[in-house]
Amino acid sequence: MPELPEVEVVRQGLAPLLAGRIVVGFSRSGQRLRAPVPVALLQQLIVGQQVKDVDRRAKYILIRMKNKASLVIHLGMSGRLGLFPAARKPAKHDHLRWRLDNGLELRFNDTRRFGLVQVLPPGPDHEKEFFRQTGPEPFSKDFSAAYLQKKAGNRQQAIKNFLMDSRVVAGIGNIYASEILFASRLAPSAPAATVSLDEHRRLVKACRQILKRAIASGGTTIADYLNAGGQPGCFQLQLMVYGREGQACRQCKTPISRIVLAGRSTYFCSSCQK
DNA sequence: CTAACTCCCTGATAGC
DNA sequence: TGCTATCAGGGAGTTA
Numbered sequence: 622m623p624e625l626p627e628v629e630v631v632r633q634g635l636a637p638l639l640a641g642r643i644v645v646g647f648s649r650s651g652q653r654l655r656a657p658v659p660v661a662l663l664q665q666l667i668v669g670q671q672v673k674d675v676d677r678r679a680k681y682i683l684i685r686m687k688n689k690a691s692l693v694i695h696l697g698m699s700g701r702l703g704l705f706p707a708a709r710k711p712a713k714h715d716h717l718r719w720r721l722d723n724g725l726e727l728r729f730n731d732t733r734r735f736g737l738v739q740v741l742p743p744g745p746d747h748e749k750e751f752f753r754q755t756g757p758e759p760f761s762k763d764f765s766a767a768y769l770q771k772k773a774g775n776r777q778q779a780i781k782n783f784l785m786d787s788r789v790v791a792g793i794g795n796i797y798a799s800e801i802l803f804a805s806r807l808a809p810s811a812p813a814a815t816v817s818l819d820e821h822r823r824l825v826k827a828c829r830q831i832l833k834r835a836i837a838s839g840g841t842t843i844a845d846y847l848n849a850g851g852q853p854g855c856f857q858l859q860l861m862v863y864g865r866e867g868q869a870c871r872q873c874k875t876p877i878s879r880i881v882l883a884g885r886s887t888y889f890c891s892s893c894q895k
Numbered sequence: 896c897t898a899a900c901t902c903c904c905t906g907a908t909a910g911c
Numbered sequence: 912t913g914c915t916a917t918c919a920g921g922g923a924g925t926t927a
Binding site for chain 1: 898903907
Binding site: 623624627680695697698699737794844845846886 | 919920921922
């Protein structure tokens with residue numbers, strides 16, 4: 622599923638196509654997503670409004686309208702957003718469709734329905750409240766080695782799960798957590814509290830480097846992910862450990878290990894990562 | 896409080 | 912071929 626890089630690539634694709642457009646109507650499949658679709662708010666605050674710009678926070682896409690309301694979309698595990706001619710027959714699992722003033726339709730397709738669509742009414746407090754628990758963006762100044770070490774405190778949780786905690790830092794999921802730890806030369810199971818300040822420095826640097834490279838490669842496509850134009854990403858070709866159990870480490874040839882941490886597959890090189 | 900487990904859902908794949 | 916079990920990029924709620 623989409624982690625920060627994939628969501629950012631979708632945002633970059635949608636922004637120029639949506640900015641300035643007016644939403645003239647909306648239809649739905651009737652299926653619920655992670656939460657019920659807020660139909661009344663969509664009708665009241667999104668339909669009839671012009672799109673100002675498209676932003677991203679954590680793994681959420683924010684479509685900001687000129688009336689100061691925002692359409693918030695989370696892609697879950699299998700969500701896709703794309704623009705299609707309104708006359709084209711909807712595909713299977715197209716759950717929401719917003720018709721635009723240029724004959725196109727923004728469509729949200731989500732096989733597994735772990736996605737989320739919410740409307741934030743005008744006013745800064747709603748967005749603030751929505752992201753109250755969300756940690757800093759990896760590219761922000763607030764995300765630093767000192768911050769990480771303070772946040773880790775006495776936590777015995779594995780550093781990999783710590784990195785995937787959206788309250789610690791936004792946007793890192795299961796693929797990039799393994800990749801970031803490989804780039805940081807840190808074992809994924811190390812308790813967060815045992816990570817030194819210098820190792821936190823490596824983590825911050827690796828987070829930014831890996832996420833930046835993944836965005837530049839259009840994201841990682843394992844099974845479902847496609848960008849707003851329906852194209853897959855190609856960062857999967859550069860993965861060092863994720864999904865490579867038993868294959869030779871690209872640095873030292875040691876077979877890549879797979880363990881399960883908090884129910885998630887975790888990949889690492891037992892020789893390069895200590 | 897912390898951290899792991901369970902569940903939401905569909906579909907691909909492996910094994911029998 | 913067809914059945915069943917397992918697994919998948921997220922995250923909220925529950926449990927110990």
